[in-house]
Amino acid sequence: MDDKLLDELISFLAPSAQPPLREKALEYVVGLSGTEEGLKSLEPRITKCVLALCDLTDDLNKTFREDVFKGLINLSSVEKAASKVSHEKEIVLKLLQIICDPTHTCADEGCMVLSNLTRNSGNCQQILNCLEDPNIRQTIDLAKLVEVFCTDGYNKSASLHSLGSVLANLMQLKEARKFVLDRDRCVVQRLLPYTQYMQSEVRRRGVVTALKNCCFETEHHEWLLSDSVDILPYLLLPLAGPEELDEDDMEGMPEDLQYLDEDKRREPDPVIRKLLIESIMKLCSTKVGRDIIKAKRAYIIMREYDKWEQNVQVKDVAYELIQLLIGDDPEDDIKDLDKINIPAEVQEKFEKLTKENPRIEDDEFYEGDS
Amino acid sequence: MRVGIVKFCCLACTQALVFLVKESGRMLSKIVLFIEELERNAFFMTKAPTEEDIEASPTLSAMQALKYQEDDPEELAMEHKEDGNHHFKKKLYKFAIKSYTEGLKQKCENAELKAILYTNRAASHFHIENYASSLEDAKQALKLKPDHLKAIYRCVDCCMKLSRYSEVIQHCDNGLKIFPEDKKLLEKRAFAVKEKKAQERDERKRKLQEKRIKAEQEKLLAAVKERNIQLRLSPALDDSKNKLANSTSGSLTDDDILKSLGLDSISKNHVILDESGTLNWPVRFLYPECNQSDLISAFNENSRFSDHFKVMFDPDEDIPWDETKAYTLDNLEIYFEDYDRSKLVKFNPDKTLREILQDKRCHVYHGAPSFLVLSRATPFRDEYLKQYGGN
Secondary structure (H helix, E strand, C coil), X not given: CCHHXXXXXXXXCCCCCCHHHHHHHHHHHHHHHCCHHHXXXXXXXXXXXXXXXXXXXXXXXXXXXXXXXXXXXXXXXXXXXXXXXXXXXXXXXXHHHHHHCCCCCCHHHHHXXXXXXXXXXXXXXXXXXXXXXXXXXXXXXXXXXXXXXXXXXXXXXXXXXXXXXXXXXXXXXXXXXXXXCCCCCCCHHHHHHHHHCCCCHHHHHHHHHHHHHHCCCHHHHHHHHCCCCCCHHHHHXXXXXXXXXXXXXXXXXXXXXXXXXCCCCCCCCHHHHHHHHHHHHHHCCCHXXXXXXHHCCHHHHHHHHHHHCCCHHHHHHHHHHHHHHHCCCCCCCCCCHHHCCCCHHHHHHHHHHHHHCCCCCHHHCCCCCC | XXXXXXXXXHHHHHHHHHHHHXXXXXXXXXXXXXXXXXXXXXXXXXXXXXXXXXXXXXXXXXXXXHHCCCCCHHXXXXXXXXXXHHHHHCCCHHHHHHHHHHHHHCCCCCHHHHHHHHHHHHHHHHHCCCHHHHHHHHHHHHHHCCCCHHHHHHHHHHHHHCCCHHHHHXXXXXXXXXXXXXXXXXXXXXXXXXXXXXXXXXXXXXXXXXXXXXXXXXXHHHHHHHXXXXXXXXXXXXXXXXXXXXXXXXXXXXXXXXXXXCCCCCCCCCCEECCCCCEEEEEEEEECCCCEEEEXXXXXXXXXXXXXXHHHCCCCCCCCCCCCCCCCHHHEEEEEEECCCCEEEEECCCCEHHHHHCCCCCEEECCCCEEEEEECCCHHHHHHHHHCCCC
């Protein structure tokens, strides 16, 4: 299809166009956006196309509206379009409003579009700026998004599971993490139970990714592991199985991990399992974190987990964590390190820890996906 | 109001005087009665009237009615609230509840005031440990005034007292929506999360233990059934309650078998299946001659009676109740009772417990097999056997 025709097609998407014509045009654009090739042909005018679709999100016809969102989801997966759209404050605001509207039938689709927009941390900053815009934050801020996400049945026609990946993406930014880890509020605590949300893998993955990103904040480790948050059992429980443990083994273990039912299942998704283990590893990178995690008998859970895990890649990560958990810590009060013979294995551990230690770089963060 | 009361008191006084004049001609005893009546009169009262007093005395009721007569509903509700607060301060919570209830009965449209009345009544209920009522009132208050922090706290505290931790968390979350940095709510939420975890853990533990016990009982049942041991809920045949249990254990329900084995009670003395699959019974030996008995708490079913006798009747040790020294190993005879035929059945003590229990005539009831031991060296034996219907 030549460029001229495409331009014309897009002009038919305008709200002022004849409805039958517009429907046909939409059908065509959605079709194109669904294939690699089609996306490629749309690419030069993708922004224009997305903006045109954004104008149609309020259409009264439900099927039409759903098609509009279908097109938007596909188009926003293209980075160039995502980057452009996230700079459009009005569109971002509109998406946020759709997501927070408890009666909107396309709220889930809205979440997916926003999730696509926030994959890139640069775009995240734009979205965050939007959320902090004094005019917007009165109605919708990050707290509202978390609240919407954590309220069961907030929207009867939308599950809002994909809002989890939006939150995970936003956690790539320190500012967003700062809000979630605000000790004067109850934010991260509300996300924790969803690591066990068996009804939706998307939601679980979003939350676990968000939590992993939070674990990069070493100065919060002690707080995250304290009774105020108690993050550890939420990371360990999905890794725990139905195996009966000795009373001795359970001594000191968080109560949520004790006497698990015999039909207890482990997290079925290997990616989420890996994220969980990596989160615990992050928490082990500080001495205080490591001490607490050791005292809470994480090793016992990981020991049983290791016997069960079949996925080689995940098993490797689990093995690393187990090594960390069973190794002895170097003594604190040794000042003169040159005078001490450091055993090879300890040396190795040190090196590993240094490697693990969080020099926070944005590209280290996981992004959720839609 | 005050003027009204004074006026009314004068009125009461006048009434009393009129009454006095009217009554003056009557009998002295009536005057005595009158004095008692006078003591109940509002004007002469020395103590504050109780709620019951008010109900019993028409004058006091009238005074109360007068107090609340002339104002509009809102002011009346306010009056009741003040009364309630007054009682509350004096820790008279039941009276306070009554006052707040009266206040809520007024057709007052002021949501704020109603919310306060509900919240205060909730507080009163809370103090007399009526947590469910307190919670209901606090919830009502929140309906009228969703940002009423005191009512939110009350909901939280009530659910906490009722150990309904999920609800505590829910109320905290609702409160934190409005007051996101409220320390108390944050703390209580964290506490409730912790308690909830412990509660859930205990529940899981309880279920697991229940399951274990059940599995053990099933194993035991299978072992008992396999041996075809005759179980009874009680020994007597003619006992109508026992009808169901009269037949062989094959036709008893599992529950009846467990009951007959004494496993339904908390008593520790019951048959135990050990790891090797052997039953160990509590066994009772009765010595009718001396009104004595012995209990072996775990008699391995594969042991012989004579093995136990060797220990129980060790020739080197005196048996305190056996004054005639008749109960020696050589003289011992052992019997079980055949309840159906009212007969004693003698058996060889070299037999094992398992062999005897598998005898169709031998019954176990109350979970403990019991056996009679006699000595052939005493005349009592013959007498006893004769008494039993001749063996």
